[in-house]
Amino acid sequence: MSNPQVTSAVLRRLGSALLIASALLLGGCAAFAPPRPYTTEAEALADRGEPTRRWDNGDGTTTLEYATQPYGDTCIMVQVDAGGIVLRQWDALDYKNLATVQKGMSKDEISRLLGEHRSEQTFRLSGEEVWDWNVYNDGPGIATLFNVHFKEDKVVRTSRSYVHYPDSTLFPPWGMYPYGYYPYGYPYYPPRLRPVPLRPWPRRLPPAPWN
Numbered sequence: 001m002s003n004p005q006v007t008s009a010v011l012r013r014l015g016s017a018l019l020i021a022s023a024l025l026l027g028g029c030a031a032f033a034p035p036r037p038y039t040t041e042a043e044a045l046a047d048r049g050e051p052t053r054r055w056d057n058g059d060g061t062t063t064l065e066y067a068t069q070p071y072g073d074t075c076i077m078v079q080v081d082a083g084g085i086v087l088r089q090w091d092a093l094d095y096k097n098l099a100t101v102q103k104g105m106s107k108d109e110i111s112r113l114l115g116e117h118r119s120e121q122t123f124r125l126s127g128e129e130v131w132d133w134n135v136y137n138d139g140p141g142i143a144t145l146f147n148v149h150f151k152e153d154k155v156v157r158t159s160r161s162y163v164h165y166p167d168s169t170l171f172p173p174w175g176m177y178p179y180g181y182y183p184y185g186y187p188y189y190p191p192r193l194r195p196v197p198l199r200p201w202p203r204r205l206p207p208a209p210w211n
Contacts, residue, residue: 035076041084048076052116061087067116073136075115093135098146098158105155107131110148118145127151132161140164 038044044051044064051064057079066076075092090097092115100113110131111117117131132145139162147159 035089037089038078038086040086041078041080044078044080044086051078055112063112065092065115069116070118070134073134075133077115093133093146098135101148101155101158103155103157107150107153110155114146114148117148128156129153 038047041064048066052067053065055063055065057063060082062080064078064080066078068074073093077088077090077092078086079088080086092113097113101110105113114133118134120129120131122129129150130147131150132147135144135146137144139160141162141164143163145161145163147161148155149157149159
């Protein structure tokens with residue numbers, strides 16, 4: 001027969017472990033839960049602080065922009081009326097909103113639509129200026145970027161980039177993910193910042209093995 005005292009101690013430890021696991025699971029769910037909807041501007045300011053930018057919509061309403069670039073993958077927009085009542089709230093970087101980018105849009109329209117971008121780069125050969133946003137990672141890599149390509153300050157196309165693990169080690173000082181070391185210890189280079197080793201072309205080609 002089993003010892004009642006030992007059985008009771010085992011059950012207590014098992015119960016404590018289950019409680020800890022439940023707390024961690026609930027905490028993780030809370031961390032990734034979507035932001036709760038606000039009812040007033042004062043409530044949004046109390047919860048998130050001053051917005052990244054305020055957009056005057058020209059009809060008496062204002063949109064508060066809460067961007068999280070370059071580390072986050074959301075941009076919460078809160079539209080309020082003149083009295084501070086919330087009329088609408090949405091994530092500017094969700095799939096439905098990203099799909100509304102149209103050819104011919106201006107930079108100002110894109111900024112209003114998607115919020116503050118992560119970085120920008122100009123390509124001389126194509127003549128394109130590219131803005132990118134860190135968005136929800138649905139790709140095979142460790143990060144996904146949504147890119148908007150401009151020519152003469154107008155949108156010409158969009159694209160996606162997937163960031164993968166590097167083939168070599170990381171050189172600082174990009175800091176922690178997504179600009180340095182991945183949480184699991186795998187470093188990677190930020191997009192377009194990977195140092196490419198230069199291999200000088202040999203002055204003389206080696207002799208063919210059949211010579």
